[in-house]
Amino acid sequence: MPFHWRLLKAGWFTTVLVILQVGVAAGALVVILTHLLPHVTWPRGATVLEVTYQRVEERAGMAMRQAEPVFRPEDALLVRGEIPAITEAAALVVQPLVALMVDDRPYLVRSAGATDPGYFRLWALEAVAGTLFGAAEMAQGAPVAVISEAAARQLFGSAEDALDRELMLLSVEEGLLLQGLLAGFPSGTTPPPRAVFRVVGVYRFPSADPETVDLRRPEIIVPMGWLTAQHGKPAGPFSDPFADVLYVSAPMEQELAVQQALEVLLSPLLTERRRLQGGEEARSRSSWQLEVVRGGQAQLLREQHRARAAVVSGLVFAAVLAAGVALVTGNLVRMSGRRRAIGLARVLGASQRRIVQSAVVESMAIALVGGMVGLAASWPLEQLAAPLSDFGAGGTTPFGARLAAYGFCLVVTLIGGLLAGWYPAWEVSRGGLAEQLREEV
Amino acid sequence: MSVEGDGRTGELLRLVGVSRLFHAGSHVVTALQEIHLSVRQTEFVSIMGPSGSGKSTLLNILGGLDAPTSGKYWLQGREIGGLPDRELARVRNRHFGYVFQNYNLFPELTALENVEVPMIYAGVGRRERRRRATVLLEQVGLGARLHHRPAELSGGEQQRVAIARALANGPTVLLADEPTGNLPSNQARQIMELLTRLNRQGMTVIVVTHDPSVAACGQRLISLRDGRIVADEAITGTSDVAARVAQLEGVSL
Ligand SMILES: Nc1ncnc2c1ncn2[C@@H]1O[C@H](COP(=O)(O)OP(=O)(O)OP(=O)(O)O)[C@@H](O)[C@H]1O
Ligand SMILES: [Mg+2]
Helix, strand or coil, X not given: CCCHHHHHXXXXXXXXXXXXXXXXXXXXXXXXXXXXXXXXXXXXXXXXXXXXXXXXXXXXXXXXXXXCCCECXXXXXXXXHHCCCCCEEEEEEEEEEEEEEECCEEEEEXXXXXXXXXXXXXXXXXXXXXXXXXXXXXXXXXXXXXXXXXXXXXXXXXXXXXXXXEEEECCHHHHHHHHCCHHHCCCCCCCCCCEEEEEEEEEECCCCCCCCCCCCCCCEEEEECECCCCCCCCCCCCCCCCECEEEEEEEHHHHHHHHHHHHHHHHHHHHHHHHHHCCXXXXXXXXXXXXXXXCHHXXXXXXXXXXXXXXXXXXXXXXXXHHHXXXXXXXXXXXXXXXXHHHHHHHCCCCHHXXXXXXXXXXXXXXXXXXXXXXXXXXXXHHHCHXXXXXXXXXXXXXXXXXXXXXHXXXXXXXHHHXXXXXXXXXXXXXCHHHHHHCCC | CCCCCCHHHCEEEEEEEEEEEEEECCEEEXXXXXEEEEEECCCEEEEECCCCCCHHHHHHHHCCCCCCCEEEEEECCEECCCCCHHHHHHHHHHHEEEECCXXXXXXXXXXXXXXXXXXXXXXXXXXXXXXXXXXXXXXXCCCCCCCCCHHHCCHHHHHHHHHHHHCCCCCCEEEEECCCCCCCHHHHHHHHHHHHHHHXXXXXXXXXXXXXXXXXXXXXXXXXXXXEEEEEEECCCHHHHHHHHHHHHHHHC
């Protein structure tokens, strides 16, 4: 239609409303894409497998399963060396429910673990304060500990305050005493002695979910060698530790192959190790089983990933839908307001195609302006959405991702403008001209 | 009038057996019934008839704004029915100039811009458009009103803008549906003088009207009743028309 600008000016209020609506939706889209999407993609590349060696015992017709501490720190090196698909491996010694002494006050924490630096890499743990212990501390058997952010808050008030403080890991016996469960303490076991650790770092799991109690997600982590004093050796850089879990990470598409390779590699090794450990086999009718699961946290992470992906795609869909609905309604309002003008244009020689074309161009222009308003609006919206960054690991979005989000947003608004412009114009510009002209202004 | 006229006699339009039905809910309204009509170049045709007799419907079909339910329509020997939208748009743009009772100007545009619109669709360049629009508005006596919006013009002036716009692409036929219907008599007279002048310069004009004095400007009077042509005669004076009107109205009662 000719003199489009005049017609647009005549209906400026609707146009501004549409631009604002598209702007808000597009801004939301950018925020979602830049802030949430990067966190959704994180676990996509690798999967974490949890390997345990389970003793299965028939008791009163029921199969009782118990993961036994049979892994050696070298096993992590072994599987990494033998199975090329494995990118990271770590053995973890777990002790659920551990008693601590900090400033002469006893605490009970959910779980402590002893492991090596591979564990931090495996879970992509980052220090939120201080550092995580590395190979050097491992080699020296230094009495250092890293603790979770939650534990740091509980024990010391804040992550920063926890650094360089000391905490004493109490014996199992003292832990049970603290819980009033000492009576259940199995006789004949040597309780591990106390040990004092210096806190060097505070970490956070990439997907920390305070609601989920996962005993295998330790709140206190010390170098491998500590914690496992049940073999009569003194606590300290322990020369002969046994771990309960072996974690490996591998590309997701190799998961099955790795699982099988682990069976082949570890089953004979562990059978042999068990035989060397002692002759108790004779009295108990138990069987042993190597279990490799995408278990525990890996499963949890995957589920969280799926949930987040669903939430994010839902939000993206909602934002795109909102923008699209705004465009379609805006175009319907503007086009039906111009029904008579369109009829007149056709009388004067405009083809339906020409009218639809110019309406589509107009709609795309409006959508594009809305999209750019959205890009501008994404900055303040990001501030508003700051609490949402807990959704992922926080941190800043890489520039490339931001640029991609902007591009995506503009492309989506342009396509939306095209589709939303086409139908209303086509609808209004078809049918009897005589009727269209008769329409009152 | 014979329906077998040919191009050599200067025949411009020809309708053969044209009917137009409207479906209003469950019942069917026959707006036009078996119309046979031929219009030659440079004719000035007046169409009269009681309200609802199908005058506007006939004019809309002649101008390509409406399509007959049945029957055929030739414009300069070319059949119009069944043309695709793009071709039809071109025909409307090049061959017809439309003048309506309610002027139908774009209220957002100035007089000059209104006259330019059909030229835009014809692909006329910006400066040529402006030049021609200015000349046309001067011809209809609105040289001093080029940049006025319709709301700033009198009814007669608006109708003259509409006539200038109708002439923009040098049409073959000027079609006017009650062009003076909304105007006081002095302004109506100006409009009719304008149409008469254009016709004398060679423009074919077809006017639908209720007003015998308007119809009397033409050379030929077509009378419609209940969607049929009941009379098609040459006009010799105003009294002819008045008599015909009295007859038509009387019969319709
Ligand atoms: N779009 C339509 N739908 C249904 N019926 C219609 C439509 N357009 C016209 N008609 C009917 O067709 C008949 C002829 O209408 P038309 O407008 O041609 O009459 P007219 O002679 O121009 O009348 P008037 O002098 O009042 O303008 C009328 O009965 C009218 O009700
Ligand atoms: Mg009418």
